[in-house]
Amino acid sequence: MSNALLQLQNLTKNYGALRVTDDVTISVEPGELHAIIGPNGAGKTTLIHQISGHARPDSGRIIFNGEDMVPLPMATRAQRGLVRSFQITSILPRFSALENVALAAQARDGSSFRFLGNAAGERALNDTAMALLTRFGLGARARVPAGQMSHGEKRQLEIAIALAAKPKLLLLDEPLAGTSHDESQRLINILQELRKELPIILIEHDMDAVFALADRVSVLVYGRIIACGTPQDIRDNAEVRAAYLGEEAA
Numbered sequence: 001m002s003n004a005l006l007q008l009q010n011l012t013k014n015y016g017a018l019r020v021t022d023d024v025t026i027s028v029e030p031g032e033l034h035a036i037i038g039p040n041g042a043g044k045t046t047l048i049h050q051i052s053g054h055a056r057p058d059s060g061r062i063i064f065n066g067e068d069m070v071p072l073p074m075a076t077r078a079q080r081g082l083v084r085s086f087q088i089t090s091i092l093p094r095f096s097a098l099e100n101v102a103l104a105a106q107a108r109d110g111s112s113f114r115f116l117g118n119a120a121g122e123r124a125l126n127d128t129a130m131a132l133l134t135r136f137g138l139g140a141r142a143r144v145p146a147g148q149m150s151h152g153e154k155r156q157l158e159i160a161i162a163l164a165a166k167p168k169l170l171l172l173d174e175p176l177a178g179t180s181h182d183e184s185q186r187l188i189n190i191l192q193e194l195r196k197e198l199p200i201i202l203i204e205h206d207m208d209a210v211f212a213l214a215d216r217v218s219v220l221v222y223g224r225i226i227a228c229g230t231p232q233d234i235r236d237n238a239e240v241r242a243a244y245l246g247e248e249a250a
């Protein structure tokens with residue numbers, strides 16, 4: 001599809017004798033939330049690693065905005081707008097939520113804030129960070145050390161940090177993992193809002209969330225895409241039900 005923002009073309013990756021990505025071709029259209037689902041060990045995270053630049057494919061191309069990302073390091077891909085949500089382990093626990101987001105904004109916009117001078121530059125960064133936190137309902141928690149936040153708040157903070165990097169495409173790897181029912185509902189509401197403003201690749205095991213959020217779903221099994229379609233197509237697909245969804249989708 002020529003209109004695609006991101007195209008994975010025949011991506012293949014092996015870890016030793018194990019083929020973890022097997023001739024994967026997927027596109028993400030502007031404005032699309034594209035979910036990637038599949039059983040444990042299917043290769044979903046490895047796929048995200050290759051898109052973000054944490055891992056290099058053995059063959060194939062990753063075309064983003066018309067440019068092949070494969071030769072580019074992670075930081076350059078992020079500068080281009082291909083941003084992966086930080087994992088909780090990347091949050092700085094002794095720094096406040098505000099500082100965590102401000103640091104991400106500085107990493108992205110450092111040079112444009114520098115000319116403002118220290119005090120004004122810092123204020124601008126804090127304003128940007130505060131606006132993001134407020135948007136995620138974390139405004140009142142801005143000064144709390146990130147390490148003292150609840151699991152659900154940390155997952156929200158991760159997304160705020162990713163947004164501070166001004167993504168053109170956001171890569172989210174299991175944002176609902178480990179969250180309570182209420183936390184997960186809050187995150188789903190946040191994702192419902194986000195998907196209106198930027199394309200997202202979402203890896204998620206929570207099928208209710210996937211089917212509620214996704215425009216299209218790709219199903220990965222043993223590194224191969226076995227199906228790609230609307231949530232309804234995927235629910236109705238006999239091979240997918242046998243390989244992954246089982247009776248869950250019944």
Ligand SMILES: Nc1ncnc2c1ncn2[C@@H]1O[C@H](COP(=O)(O)OP(=O)(O)OP(=O)(O)O)[C@@H](O)[C@H]1O
Nearest residue numbers: 015016018020038039040041042043044045046047
């Ligand atoms: N750095 C690595 N070296 C060797 N094998 C790896 C490496 N990273 C992942 N693997 C293997 O590749 C396969 C795919 O792993 P991956 O984490 O991508 O799967 P996944 O679909 O994200 O799984 P889950 O849903 O459990 O997170 C697994 O068999 C895993 O053990």
